[in-house]
Amino acid sequence: MFDVLVVGGGIVGSAVARECALEGWRVGVVGGGNLSGSATAAGMGHLVVMDDSPAQLALTAYSRSLWRGMAQRLPKTAEYDGCGTIWVAADEEELIEARAKCAVYEGMGIEARMLSSAELSEAEPHLRKRLAGGLIVPEDGVIYPPAAAQYFLGEAKRLGAEVVGLRAVSAAHGEVRLADGSVLTAERIVLAVGTDCTLLPSLPIQGRKGHLVITDRYPGVVRHQLVELGYLKSAHKLTEDSVAFNVQPRPTGQLMIGSSRQYGGTSAEIEPAMLRRMLDRTMEYMPGLGQLSGLRAWTGFRAATPDKLPLIGQAAGLSEDESLWLAVGFEGLGITNAPGAARLLVDGMKGRTGAIDATPYLAARMCRQVGVVYA
């Protein structure tokens, strides 16, 4: 009998396992260490404060502060790098948007500063000239998600958590049935299952496919995570496939290039047309990148909820089962939000007040939002 069984061993499941183990609970992680097909294996690993909504801003800011707090303890393989984000404004309209974003960040006590066109060009010489300017968020960073997940899982194991390699075929009422027919029992079950809704079909989650490309090593060509402000427009679209300029310098000197967002479809295959659209967009912002050698391309699926906020806490609202807890639906922010979500979840289990208000992430909101129209 476990206190908590975590189903899913991606970065969120691993972070939850560690947080539970820190409480001294008896913890099991089902599917732990198996990252194949997960967003943890596919994602960029951008640790970023986002302000789509006050709730998203609160969770990303909180989580980022947790990452920064543990940066020194992370293994070298986790490749933590506080390179900062620059939001690139192509024109006056985007510059206005950048200023508004800057004001929001400042209001939250998050360091952020406007860059003039010349300052932007100096900070990132390979960006095309005559861009309107930018917003730099110096405390954002990047991480290598598979190694970070392994670190969390390793910490959990060190604290006594048990890793179960088998897949779960059902999880309800304190019982997790494994692929070999055996059953594990626990007081609480946490579903950290990414896009896989088979264990709880009422999960309102859809996979949003993304493509990424990585280059050979070109140290110093890009210095910050660069994202076009148009990204927000792209990310907000709910029905239409879109691409946005998004380039990340890896500590290896490699450049990771995104991003695309697609709806519908479950095939993980690379779609050359989508890849082409994405890279065309990259070249609009950094024409010189065309000469760089692209090593690999891959795809992944973001686990998206209808209101673009994750589900953290008891499953009430989606399930009557009181043993079920959720840590899913992070869309593109699962890596950033993993430590914050893990802590909020455990705060909820302990019935204590957390560092931020947990209400916006509760599944209970889903019953109220049926039929809501998204702008």
Next chain:
Amino acid sequence: MSAAIRTEVLVVGAGPAGIAAATAAAEGDCKVIVLDDNRKAGGQIWREGSVAVQEQEKDSKKRRALERLQRSGAELRTRRTVFAATAGFVDALQETVAGSVTERIEFEQLILATGARERWLPFPGWTLPGVFGAGGLQALVRSGFPVKGKRVVVAGTGPLLLAVAAHLASDGAFVSAIVEQAPLGKLMKFAVSLWRQPGKWIQGARYRASVGKTAYRTGCWVVEAIAADHGQELRAVRLTDGKRTWTEACDLLACGYHLVPNTEIAELLGCTFEGDAVRVDADQRTSIAHVFCVGEPTGIAGIDAALAEGEVAGLACAGKSRDSLSARVITERAFGNRLQRTFALRGELRSLAKADTIVCRCEDVRFADVRGHAGWSDIKLQTRCGMGPCQGRVCGPAIDFVLGCKPASVRQPLYPVPLQALCSSLTEMNEI
């Protein structure tokens, strides 16, 4: 990307199999394009450059094949690297003086003649300067790398070792030992089995005779390459027969453990496999009806199998009968099976790597890092093994043999390409 080129038959690879396939298809009145990533047609075995004395007959065979290819009307496009493929077209990158250009070639039928590469296994010291692949050193020598007066140990497994040793000796190298891991018993059986194929026997005997003074040590293998004191230069290799070990001084080591087929395009297209080989029918047709596969990717069996299978596929594309060739293909396939049995790798080779032996040179991954993971994707994600420019082509087969897990997926781009090659061309951009 420039405008698409169309052809009836597209052959990828201009080694013996691809040349035979293209020639047969073009002689059967098909419009044929052949792509190859090298400067000249010929593949690895008919690689351009200097030729050993013992290989002059082989060379005239090559010349005749190339002349016939040219007469056939098939269009040869070299320096093209295929980096993406679908059921209807391939994208190839052409390196030119002015930079790289991408071509899309649409086909009705596709023949994959992508050949094989050397298998390499990790052992201490393999990354020292002076250590080469066996075929790798031969290719260097063909393009002018000087070996005159150098002491060379040729090691590993497979019939290639004798050919390489003969070539090195003919270029003035002193081949001090040929070290074959297969045991004498298996090799004798193999030699006896060649009585039906005297050509192969004679070729082998010629190679052997040309390095007559060199010891041919069977059932032996390299356990370590040793650097000079305070140096990074190769000084000697440590050899073993499993019971005793000894040191053999040398300036160069040419070491290759037979061949692994290049099957990336077939995998990308979703062809069915049988083990490591692409499954084909008697027409060399894969599980995809308009895609054929010939030569080493259907199972390592050497040049004669490649030539016969290539011709079969070419004839099939042209709708001609290939009945006269069936017997030859069957004989050569049987030879391939005997090759596989004779030169199967011994288990001891799995334990050569030490904790600090590099297994992935692209990403500097050590053997200790890759042990104890759940499978290839776990190894790759947690250690970066196979994530570098070679995409696991070198370390993948080695790790498959040593740890028993295979690279899981093949995706485009199959080779590193300038990002530009994956973008729209200017004309396409203007259309939008």
